[in-house]
Amino acid sequence: MFRHAQLESVKAWIGDPAHAALPLHARIQRAIRQLILDGAINVGRPLPASRALARSLAVSRDTVEAAYGQLHAEGFIERRVGSGSFVSERVRQRRAGARRTPAYATPSPGLSRRGAMLFHNGGVRDFLAPRAFAPGLPETRHFPLQTWERLQRQVLKEHGTRALLHSPPQGVETLRSAIADYVNLERGARATADRVLVLTSSQQALALCAHVLLDAGDRVLIEDPAYHGARRAFDAAGLECVPIPVDADGMCVQRLHDAAPDARAVFLTPSHQFPTGATLALDRRLAVIEWAHRHDAWIIEDDYDSEFHYAGKPTACVQGLDPHERTIYVGTFTKSLFPGLRIGYMVLPPALVEPMTVARTLLDGHSAPVPQLTLARFIEGGHFGAHVRAMRTLYGERRDLLARLVHQHLGHHLQPRVPAGGMQMPCILTCGLSEARAVHAARHAGIDLLGLGGLHAASASEAGFLMGFAAHAPDELEAAVRGLAGVLRALQR
Template identity: 40%
Template structure:
């Protein structure tokens, strides 16, 4: 049985009810006494927890009140419970009564792993172990401390208060209309996406969008072309949906459809991040975009365009979405609020070709359910009132500065051969490294120094990936960029020296 939660008197009656369903030859009062005493001793009932009244317990359990009173009186007499006149009966303050975490959990080791399905085991390969989340340099995290929380909370409260009853119900509208309308305006103007509000389906983040796409447009065993290197979230989603992931190399122009490895069935899906390839940072050239659209047409495949952080461009004009180039409506545009606002919001959206709108709405409502309408409405106002574009402008300035700062502190390492990506956009830089040993060494030393260095080779589906480090700077405070950046520069220089010394050793 689950622990009876610490102070919830309401649950005591239910827990005792379950206890009484067990067969026993003991008298009722004795059984109630034993159950309550063992829960107090084990900590399931914590000190200070108020018991329901004897009258209520008797009613809920369908037993005579005397049996309940007998049990409680006995526990009071023994000191397990204490009556407080006018307030009720409480669990006494006793030295035992703490629920201890299992030893392994307390020491951080975690419980032994249960046997997972082969799919579950594969999924873990795409899922980093939790913990060790340092301030520098987690990729993909925005500046959470800069989010206008007071304003946002005001909007949330207002829309929660005004929520019509219909928002409490099951719905299949694809999201709050006002939000879909402003998103549509935004996408048409700033991203050159072709859309009408009806085509927008609000989902709980890009991840849920990928999942829906995989389930609705492909079957187990179908092929999906993936960028190599690429985004682990999409890799995990498509793999867990049973698709065959085919890594297609990314070069300076993005994914190259001419370099698809041979021997695979034609793709059902093609996943790309054309505005800002994740993680390399490359922008897909027009020639490649056209080639990709043609390949999708030839194979009858759907292109999944993940436009996750295109708001953050620094030295370049915004680049129009691939979706807007396509005449044939074979592109599904995926947007997320995780980067522009914050990941815990869990809001994203799909812009669907007309032919997919109705089936996707229905399936989403069946598979994941819609909801969070008040939050959606608050977001709609956040965008319509101009707060969204103001926040984007501020974050763009903030990230531009943070990137420049990171480059400055890494300059001594760059002078000695550390190669950084161009970084005209986005929220992270890539430091390319010469070999895997160096990558592993830096990642390990980083972990010990409280610096998260994400190994680039981990973004590849097929080993060996190109070694490097993905350095997220957007969500890292300036002082932390200085500390961790200096540490990285010094560690790099020390490693370069060590290696030079090792190769110069005579003999």
């Protein structure tokens, strides 16, 4: 029979949510297989009788028999009529081979230096499901799906099988025109359809900027703290990121001249700084434009969620203030509509349109035509504006509710910093807990938190979290806050 620790290990493996998609017999089989590979069950040792193990795990005997049958087929166990099941002698050979590999040696698929850097950099982890408090996720349950379906049917009826072909790599002209009109009206940009490049995401836009505008070893100035996806895109391109502190008025642009005189670009989130929520003051916007002009450098402006500003209209974008054509404006519909749409865009200086479009053809060629054509009609028909206005009201209410709930239930642990806009709220840890431990414990409790500490490079960081509120109804927010309060109390014991 299994020892208590072995049985508990099997139960833990079966109950792990990460394995929930596997059939029950497969979970049992893989849990026992791991015990064998780890040496927790020695070669020649008997396994519990299927009936006894089924009783211990509260499953049917057939389920255990299926697991044992698969282990036997893979050579991990031997089944002897009248005697039971035993760990196979073949396992000894597998373990011997494993011991010949040094413990520190990670199996390598022969990656290049760039590939290894991409891999060890960790990429950008998207929050795939709207678990509390995943930042940057919109409320999709209120999306006007019937309107979208109707417009998509119109597209298919009008374009027929032509909509199934490639689209131009720069993007469908009607969508580029709709985007230009929108950013000109709502963001104070200076855009025309021929300056818009349609992409799959703002992350793709950042990767293009890193590879097309800069060479490996070049310096790029970034906010500190900064959006981790931008820093990793620049790191992956071999760039040197030079952090510039952020205060209540955004990036301290007066430090640009001394930080890295030879820097080739600066990355900004001026409308709603990520993660602090600060807005870059007008005098600083003008100063960074002058810096870029004087140094022949580029401004990469990420305007990721400026639609959601809760006190008046957001400040006009930097691109619209720049008379020197040194600003690349990056936008996305992932936050304003839904993540599955996969449409972002750049508004480019005229000289960069062709180089960026050609470079894009080497990545994914083009964006799918049907969503582009549908989105163009959605914008032109006024549906986009109406949806954004409705979500702005909804998100504002949820922001205020989250602030109240944090004060009420987490006041001994967190201090919220209520943002003027956006879809997430920075909350500072005030109880001395480890940020990393809290994030880890919360994740195991079904709560997603983005730690603030990891977003800082050089400046002193306050421990805390970025807590998304947009995707969660009031009852969901309250339940999640109470759950997080329990997690933090448990860590303090």
